[in-house]
Amino acid sequence: MTLAQPEARPYHHGDLSRALVEAARRILETDGPAALSLRAVAREAGVSPAAPYHHFKDKGQLLDAVAHEGWVALDAALMKARQDSDDDRRRMTSLGVAYVTFARDNPALYRVMYDCSRDKDALPDQMKEEGAYCQVRNTIAHAAGDGVSEIDLELATIAAWCAGHGLAEMSGFKQFESLKALLGGEEAFLKAVFDHLGMFAKFDRG
Amino acid sequence: MTLAQPEARPYHHGDLSRALVEAARRILETDGPAALSLRAVAREAGVSPAAPYHHFKDKGQLLDAVAHEGWVALDAALMKARQDSDDDRRRMTSLGVAYVTFARDNPALYRVMYDCSRDKDALPDQMKEEGAYCQVRNTIAHAAGDGVSEIDLELATIAAWCAGHGLAEMSGFKQFESLKALLGGEEAFLKAVFDHLGMFAKFDRG
DNA sequence: CGATCCATCTGAACAACGCTTAGATAACAT
DNA sequence: ATGTTATCTAAGCGTTGTTCAGATGGATCG
Numbered sequence: 001m002t003l004a005q006p007e008a009r010p011y012h013h014g015d016l017s018r019a020l021v022e023a024a025r026r027i028l029e030t031d032g033p034a035a036l037s038l039r040a041v042a043r044e045a046g047v048s049p050a051a052p053y054h055h056f057k058d059k060g061q062l063l064d065a066v067a068h069e070g071w072v073a074l075d076a077a078l079m080k081a082r083q084d085s086d087d088d089r090r091r092m093t094s095l096g097v098a099y100v101t102f103a104r105d106n107p108a109l110y111r112v113m114y115d116c117s118r119d120k121d122a123l124p125d126q127m128k129e130e131g132a133y134c135q136v137r138n139t140i141a142h143a144a145g146d147g148v149s150e151i152d153l154e155l156a157t158i159a160a161w162c163a164g165h166g167l168a169e170m171s172g173f174k175q176f177e178s179l180k181a182l183l184g185g186e187e188a189f190l191k192a193v194f195d196h197l198g199m200f201a202k203f204d205r206g
Numbered sequence: 207m208t209l210a211q212p213e214a215r216p217y218h219h220g221d222l223s224r225a226l227v228e229a230a231r232r233i234l235e236t237d238g239p240a241a242l243s244l245r246a247v248a249r250e251a252g253v254s255p256a257a258p259y260h261h262f263k264d265k266g267q268l269l270d271a272v273a274h275e276g277w278v279a280l281d282a283a284l285m286k287a288r289q290d291s292d293d294d295r296r297r298m299t300s301l302g303v304a305y306v307t308f309a310r311d312n313p314a315l316y317r318v319m320y321d322c323s324r325d326k327d328a329l330p331d332q333m334k335e336e337g338a339y340c341q342v343r344n345t346i347a348h349a350a351g352d353g354v355s356e357i358d359l360e361l362a363t364i365a366a367w368c369a370g371h372g373l374a375e376m377s378g379f380k381q382f383e384s385l386k387a388l389l390g391g392e393e394a395f396l397k398a399v400f401d402h403l404g405m406f407a408k409f410d411r412g
Numbered sequence: 413c414g415a416t417c418c419a420t421c422t423g424a425a426c427a428a429c430g431c432t433t434a435g436a437t438a439a440c441a442t
Numbered sequence: 443a444t445g446t447t448a449t450c451t452a453a454g455c456g457t458t459g460t461t462c463a464g465a466t467g468g469a470t471c472g
Contacts, residue, residue, distance in 0.1 A: 013449080037429060048451050050431080055449090059430065114375070122380045152402070154385055158376065159402040163365075166372025169320070170364065174328045179360055196358070196365040198404040219420080243458060254422050256461080261420090265459065 017055040017065070019045045024066050028108040036108075038062065060119065067116040070109045071124055071131060077102045078135050088143035095139055096164050096194045097187060099132075103168035104186070110168065136160055163197050223261035223271070225251045230272050234314040242314075244268065266325065273322040276315045277330050277337060283308045284341050294349035301345055302370050302400045303393060305338075309374035310392070316374065342366055369403050 013019060023044035027036050038059045039049045056062040081098030085091035103110040117123050127133040137157040144153065167190065170176070180189040219225060229250035233242050244265045245255045262268040287304030291297035309316040323329050333339040343363040350359065373396065376382070386395040 016449080038431085039429065049429095050433095050452080051450055053431070117379065118375075121378060128381065151385070151388065155398050155402045158382065158385075159369075159399045162372030162376050162399065163369050163403060164372070165376060166368030166370070169324075169375075170368050170371060172327060173323065175334065176364065179357070179364075182357065192361050193365045193368065196361045197369060222420080244460090245458065255459085256423080257421055259460075 013045075013047065013051075016045065016047065016051065020052055020055060020062060021065050021069060024062060025069070025109065028066070028112065029106075033108045033111055036063075036112075060116075063112055064116050066109070067113045068124065068126075070106070070113040071126065073106070073109075074099070074102050074113075075132050075135070078132050082135060082139060088139075092139055092143060092160070093191060093194055095136060096160070096167075097190050099164040100168045100171060100190050101187075103165075104171065107172070114165075133157065133161065163194070167193055219251075219253065219257075222251065222253065222257065226253075226258055226261060226268060227271050227275060230268060231275070231315065234272070234318065235312075239314045239317055242269075242318075266322075269318055270322050272315070273319045274330065274332075276312070276319040277332065279312070279315075280305070280308050280319075281338050281341070284338050288341060288345060294345075298345055298349060298366070299397060299400055301342060302366070302373075303396050305370040306374045306377060306396050307393075309371075310377065313378070320371075339363065339367060369400070373399055 020041055024036060024041045027040055027044055038052055041062065042049045042052055045051075052062060056065065077098050078095055081094045082091060085094045123133070124131070137153065140156050140160065141148070141153055144156070148156075171186070171190065171193075176189070180186055183189045183192055226247055230242060230247045233246055233250055244258055247268065248255045248258055251257075258268060262271070283304050284301060287300045288297060291300045329339070330337070343359065346362050346366065347354070347359055350362070354362075377392070377396065377399075382395070386392055389395045389398055
């Protein structure tokens with residue numbers, strides 16, 4: 001894997017599409033979503049403004065690639081959170097906390113992920129197959145046991161996902177800062193809200 | 207394209223700031239958020255591209271004004287929903303449905319409302335005083351009775367708001383269309399998800 | 413009534429943007 | 443070696459947000 005070496009770049013870059021996505025993520029982290037222009041990405045990657053068009057149809061398609069990396073990273077974060085807990089309910093909560101934490105740690109990336117989804121009126125397909133959504137679904141299924149219908153399972157997953165996404169976008173507002181401080185930090189706040197959502201009310205009869 | 211009134215406008219418009227906000231909302235509804243440029247708004251209002259700068263510091267401030275109108279409209283929608291129900295729990299659900307319905311009926315406006323909030327890392331102040339947030343809070347307070355702490359009340363309101371916002375943004379994705387059809391339409395879907403969120407689990411001991 | 417002030421609006425300009433086109437360059441295949 | 447194809451550059455188009463000097467006209471005060 002040829003890493004981006006400072007070695008004077010040849011006329012043909014070698015792996016420009018990869019370099020462009022990385023440049024985009026770098027810009028996102030440092031300068032925010034507003035600074036993410038195609039020209040800035042090209043500049044950061046050290047190529048002409050027209051070069052990206054040989055690898056991506058337009059700006060949207062580059063953002064799609066960035067978003068895809070985001071979803072993969074989110075999958076990994078959720079997977080890790082799922083393995084760190086043993087109790088069913090605790091596992092569900094830590095899944096939610098991990099989700100929101102990811103969104104709060106990568107706000108620009110998270111925004112790109114959902115903006116891309118919104119433009120296509122659909123979440124990425126990969127999610128339904130083996131991605132983050134499926135992880136939540138499986139966790140709920142395991143917690144709920146056998147007696148739960150397919151529809152209820154789907155609804156519970158959607159409910160949990162909506163709660164996570166909503167909290168991910170809302171928890172950054174400074175109106176909630178005093179409450180966060182009162183509860184002892186961000187994570188305690190997240191747990192408290194998740195607790196009030198009572199996402200397990202439907203299945204929790206133990 | 208949509209021409210302004212042929213009535214020869216005087217050099218001084220009279221109430222341009224108002225006209226600009228209305229023009230912006232018109233563009234939002236018909237052509238979507240991507241078409242909402244300051245120049246397009248000026249064009250729609252029949253005025254030069256520089257004219258808006260005598261009424262708004264920059265594009266963001268015009269969007270703020272548009273967003274403000276959106277919050278006022280949302281307040282009204284929630285108020286109406288709150289009055290249409292008598293039972294506490296039913297009132298809460300219909301509040302949630304009204305919220306999501308507003309977002310789904312005015313997607314571009316709703317997006318502007320939250321984009322503006324995100325840029326300022328804060329929801330509009332008016333919300334805390336007498337706006338939509340307060341309505342949700344009061345509804346929950348009434349449903350929960352007297353024995354509920356201030357913190358729990360705040361947490362429950364945040365939880366409900368997060369759920370509403372999350373569902374508002376997620377319910378448009380086409381992955382959920384088959385489930386919506388299965389449940390008998392959008393509203394049934396919303397109610398089912400809210401039911402699974404069990405936002406009342408904490409207070410509903412009756 | 414007339415002169416003046418000042419908010420308002422225009423026209424022209426700037427830099428930056430997304431994107432296209434024509435042409436240069438390098439890798440690869442035959 | 444030759445031709446083909448993928449990749450990149452340079453230049454340019456139309457658009458955007460924003461600024462600025464100057465035109466306009468309603469309001470205020472003599």
